[in-house]
Amino acid sequence: MKLFLKGCLILFIVSTAGCAAKTPTLETGPDAQVTKEGLVKIDNSVLDLSFAKPNVDWGQYTKLYFKAATVTNDHPADYKPPRIDRRADGLNATYDLPTEALNKMSTEFGVIVASVFNEDQPFELVDKAGPNTLVIEVAVTDIRLSAPVESSRRSYSSMGKTYTQNSGSMMLLAVVKDGPSGEVLAKAADRGEGFDQWQLNTQVFNWGDVKTVYRRWVNDFKNALMMAGAE
Template structure:
């Protein structure tokens, strides 16, 4: 259900980041599958049961407590989709001929930069981890990519009613996929992988870049906080 749109606002970031962490579910602790039937990847990672993620794998017998430094590589944010993706139909009469669901380059860059800002806010001087700008000994390298972004409505500035005083309402901002790889900073060995699709809260609200950008920042912070807590728990074992 959509009505015409809103006012002139700069950049549209109509998505919510997927929440990815190595932490446990609220009911049972995350643990590696055991036994001969444990699902294992070709690079030796074992599937994690009771994960918050849609899919996560980790290497057995990792000494997590030795990692005191973190290097977050710049996050890659793209409009890429899987081969079987079917783009949503655009109502040319309501949305106009120029309506698109692809975020512009400046929005993708802003989302990438915001992730690094959130990391610095969460891993501050009060935390037991040091943020570094390159890989090295006792360092975890976190490589993340945000992809397969699926918006609930075309980009605000691309819609026919962008310059009018109308409004667009959607049940949530949309969804996106976060892919994460965690490596040893010295050897480059892959220690864990994760993939998860996240979406906005299911509540009807005005679909504008203001509300949606707030969603992005909120879920970024939740993801990084969960990751921090998971590292602290793993190091304490």
Template structure:
């Protein structure tokens, strides 16, 4: 899983911020100029995600079950990432942009909660807890988390009247690999950067957490809609 995620991150790049207003249906590129990965996946045009690739001639209609493996959330960044400068005099010696382990665990748990909310009993898919026949295995990771201000509790102003206002709560990258539950064959890969609302507000954990939930719901809804669209063809 880690090797696949790392390879995909290097392959797809991590620089695009989603602003998807395209309404054209997603479709695989065709012809000799189609962009194809080393493992035979073809680029999807008009995807709701920043970048996505899928295997041609997959019978998506046969997949009625979904197994989401536990999502790994990390403070990792690509090799060329340059962290924001921290004003130690103003923010203090302990100010950091890295989320603590308990926050990463909470984000992982929230992703699974969002999946259950979106793929509820009204949807044509059954959530299962293991791979098997007619099952899509979704391996996802959330990484390259970029906050627009140091963690609230790490700042010198945390226990004072100080306040920090930012235009957004930052962004994070979703990397996903979709496999056949019986054979383990990779059927699709995707990468997408989700960003919080673009408006000035006090930078607090409450606002950041609200944006995390919003981005998660968009990601999972886009995935659900893509599955339903693929199965209808």
């Protein structure tokens, strides 16, 4: 197999738009970045960072097992939280989402997966790993809001409103494994952002933005799988 991934690229790594630009390729030569699992960095990926294993027969996979998405308030070690105006927002203001919001974000990811991979698609969604199955593990983390959580702000009790130009961003991390063996086949990381417009800042983006970011990620994954399997 040539050192470019079949179609345009595989597994959460390219969308159709990426094909119209530079062709995504696996790095080569002595300076190529390779992970401990033997995954090679992909240049010209539409995602912020992505790696994949060379010489994989993607056409063998007809079933997909999406594990429940893990959603946390975790941040990188060098993250500096935004300053909170205690006089304006109150002593309880926070940028950390409550547990119920994190759980809702996890559930919503599963809803989007089911709507994208519906009965019209050539893949079967399953609830366990098995033959001809890709296992997809997704984590949503480093959630950055443009204002403290609405219900934590002093203005919330007096029905005050906070408008920001962008509602926030979040990082999605994905690991794709072979079902029978558990071998890691691909990894990706991408930051999704809300729309760049002035809007009421609620708990995270707002739910319309969350669904849009999720749907883009999942559709990119579906399109790349279909292109890779057709080769």
